[in-house]
Amino acid sequence: MRNFIFYFNKYSQKLSAGVIYAILSAIAMNFFFQPGNIYASGINGLSQIIHTISKYLFMFNMPVSLSIWLMNFPLFFLAWRRISKNFTIFTVITVTLSVFFIRIVPETKLTADPIINAIFGGVINGAGIGYALRNGLSSGGLDIVSLSIQKKTGRSIGVISMSFNAVIITLAGFLFGWKYALYTILTIFVSAKVTDAIFTRQKKMQIMIITKTPNKVANCIQEKLQRGATIVHSVEGAYTHSAQGIVFTVVTAAEISDLKKVMKLADDRAFVSIQENVKIMGNFYEDDF
Numbered sequence: 001m002r003n004f005i006f007y008f009n010k011y012s013q014k015l016s017a018g019v020i021y022a023i024l025s026a027i028a029m030n031f032f033f034q035p036g037n038i039y040a041s042g043i044n045g046l047s048q049i050i051h052t053i054s055k056y057l058f059m060f061n062m063p064v065s066l067s068i069w070l071m072n073f074p075l076f077f078l079a080w081r082r083i084s085k086n087f088t089i090f091t092v093i094t095v096t097l098s099v100f101f102i103r104i105v106p107e108t109k110l111t112a113d114p115i116i117n118a119i120f121g122g123v124i125n126g127a128g129i130g131y132a133l134r135n136g137l138s139s140g141g142l143d144i145v146s147l148s149i150q151k152k153t154g155r156s157i158g159v160i161s162m163s164f165n166a167v168i169i170t171l172a173g174f175l176f177g178w179k180y181a182l183y184t185i186l187t188i189f190v191s192a193k194v195t196d197a198i199f200t201r202q203k204k205m206q207i208m209i210i211t212k213t214p215n216k217v218a219n220c221i222q223e224k225l226q227r228g229a230t231i232v233h234s235v236e237g238a239y240t241h242s243a244q245g246i247v248f249t250v251v252t253a254a255e256i257s258d259l260k261k262v263m264k265l266a267d268d269r270a271f272v273s274i275q276e277n278v279k280i281m282g283n284f285y286e287d288d289f
Contacts, residue, residue: 009261017135018094024128025139026101028121029064035109036117037176039184040125041191043071043141045168052175065103068141069095075144087138094132095140118183122190129191130198134253203253206278209263210235211270214245220266221249225258250280 025044032038039045047067054062072095079088111117129139138144142164165188173181211217218229232246251259256274263270 010258013257014090014135014137015093017132017137018090018097021094021128021132021137021139022097022101024124024131025098026105028125028128029102030105030107031110032117032121032124033187034064034107036111036114036121036183037180038114038118038121038187039168039172039180040121041142041165041168041188042139043075044068045165045172045184047071049168049171049175063103065099068102069099072140072144075140079144083144090136091138091140091144094137098139114180114183115186118187119190122187123194125187126191126194127198130195133195134198135257203276204278204280205251205253205256206275207247207249207251207259208273208275209247209249209267209270210237210244210273211247211267212242212244213267214247217247217263217266217270218249220262221247221259224262224265225249225251225255227251227255250278 029040029044033040033044033048039048044064047064050067050071051062051064054060076088076092079091132139145164169181169184169188172184209217214231214233218231221227221229227249229247229249232248235244235246236242237244263272
């Protein structure tokens with residue numbers, strides 16, 4: 001029963017995060033990017049380009065939402081084969097929710113100032129991406145491509161993303177003028193900074209747990225978080241003089257919420273100390289999302 005509650009809470013939290021990302025993505029796209037002729041990063045930005053080209057060259061208005069889903073569809077198969085099934089399932093859900101809200105939220109021009117559109121769109125979009133990543137979700141598109149290339153070649157995900165976005169920025173210059181390319185650079189920069197402020201993937205935290213059931217706690221950490229742990233047996237509490245143990249482990253910032261659930265499951269009366277921004281030497285496994 002406890003395991004069921006643990007996984008139910010975990011997956012319901014992921015689903016809620018997907019809905020929040022989808023709403024923020026739709027607001028950024030339909031209130032700021034599209035009305036201001038500002039391109040987003042990744043697949044969303046490329047979908048805007050397809051929308052613009054179809055409207056002006058082929059007299060066919062390809063909806064941005066439809067383009068986003070169609071461009072992500074073949075990438076789902078790539079993620080299923082190259083990354084993981086769990087990653088793919090939640091990516092499909094997140095992308096579908098995003099497409100749905102982009103479709104139903106009406107395009108509204110709040111301001112004609114492209115700088116305001118670039119900054120506010122970047123902040124809202126970055127907040128959505130950061131919140132999704134913080135809850136172990138991917139917005140699809142470039143995440144899938146970058147992770148697949150990184151797994152095969154070992155190249156930096158940041159370098160792959162910058163190369164892809166450079167193409168979008170160049171196309172933005174040709175389609176709308178080079179000043180709009182600069183606005184696109186601005187929104188990509190702002191979005192990246194906000195994403196990093198909300199979720200930093202490289203952030204590691206050292207956890208010290210003082211508990212009367214160290215073996216149970218360590219087993220739960222290994223089973224639920226897939227993290228290693230070190231146990232120090234036979235320590236004594238200075239106040240109660242009771243025999244206790246200490247469990248040491250290191251997790252990422254994204255796993256703190258899961259650690260809290262694990263501690264409720266293993267020992268909800270344990271004393272937990274968290275040290276932020278620790279440096280790691282040696283092997284530390286990082287999964288895809």
